[in-house]
Amino acid sequence: MLKTFKGCIYCFGFLTISIYVAMFLIRMVQRFLPQAKRYSTDMSNPIVSVKQGKLKGSSQKLFDGSTYYSFKGVPYAQPPIGKLRFKAPLPPQPWPGIREAIDHGPVCPQFDMTTLSINEGNEDCLFLNVYTKSLEPSSRLPVIFYIHGGAFMSGSGNDELLGPRFLLQHNVILVTINYRLETLGFLCLDTPEVPGNAGMKDQVAALRWVQENIEQFGGDPKNVTIYGESAGAASVTYHLMSPMSKDLFHKAIAHSGVCTNDWAKGVNDRERAFKVGKVLGKKTNDPHELLEFLQGVPAVKLIALTRKVRTDDETIRCLP
Known part of the structure; x- marks a missing residue:
């Protein structure tokens, strides 16, 4: 009888432990299941869910051998083509299935300062790129939002010249963008339809996208630093003054330029538009x-x- 009783105790103890282990495992699965929906377990081509749909990125190596993930050619606005040319950007449309984010989107049409020729690019160019070492929303990494220079006439967010490999070693997320340039980005008719500075409004739209989605890439939407060089630096200081940009970033770095420089201010904008016509x-x-x-x-x-x-x-000046 005693042996039977002890056997029952052992069985009961084993059963109790098994139940607790099972409950623990269930809770762990429940806890991490929402995370699994945000990105795939195949980290060579991770899949992240953003507001507009799912994105498939790629994994690459930093100089120190650690892995980072890139998502390129992500649309942050509708294509500014047809009747949307010269106008403020509209929010991006959702897409079905999984969108590949392996390659950069096309650059915006521009005068290429490196070749001194016109790069046709594509007007459907409002894309951004995200580079991160973590896809855990709980990582809350600081975000660097980089605005390229180029006199508001050339440049892009592509990583041929300014890639992520240095910055990501300092545990930040890097976001780079395209925005409309030249006449396509800064035509001013001084009307409610086309008041000007569509290219600056592209930057605001990209900042808004970051606020809505960067957490899915391990970023902290409450710790965004805008950083620009030359015309990008002028853009940064414009954002510091603009009510459109309020609450979309928290720190700023202006490298080699401010909006009060003569070259950063447009002149005779409306007159020039009619002259072009x-x-x-x-x-x-x-x-x-x-x-x-x-x-x-x-x-x-x-x-x-x-x-x-x-x-x-006008030639020595930029266009905003």
Whole structure:
């Protein structure tokens, strides 16, 4: 009887421990299941869920041999084409299935300062890139939001020149962006439809995307530093003053430029727009008529002729 009783105790103890272990495992699965939905377990091509859908990225190595994850060519706004040309960006549309984010999106049409020629690019160019060492939302890593320079005429967020490999060794997330350049980004008709600075509003849209989604990449939306060089630095100081950018970032680094520099301020913006129209064969004083006409001009032709009609004073300045 005693042996039977002891055997029952042992059985009961084993059963109790088994139940607690099972409960613990269930709780652990429940705890981490939401995390599993955010990204895949195949970390060679991780999948992250953002507001618009799922993204498939890639894994690469830093100089120190550690792994980081990149998500390139992520749309942060609708393509600014057709009737949306020259206008403020609209929020991106959701996509079905899994969108590949392995390669950079196309650069915006621009005058390439390295080749001194026009790069046709693609007007569907409002993409950003995210580089991170962690995909755990609990990581709460600081975010560097980089705005490229290039006199508001050239450049992109691509990593050929300014990649993530140095910064990510300091446990931050890097976000780089494309924004509209030249006439496509800074045409001003001084109307409610086209008041100007669409390229700056692209930057604001990208900052808003970061606030909505960066947590899924291990970033802290409450610790975003905007960092720009040259025209990017001028952009940073414009954001410091603009109510549009309020609460979208928390720190700022302006490297080699501010918005009060002469080269960072546009002159004769509205007059230049009508001058471009006249050179293209459209003589009108109606901004709405001019807008409809310019929206139909090929981007390459528009950039080439805009450069020709600038005065010497306008040529040395940027466009906002």
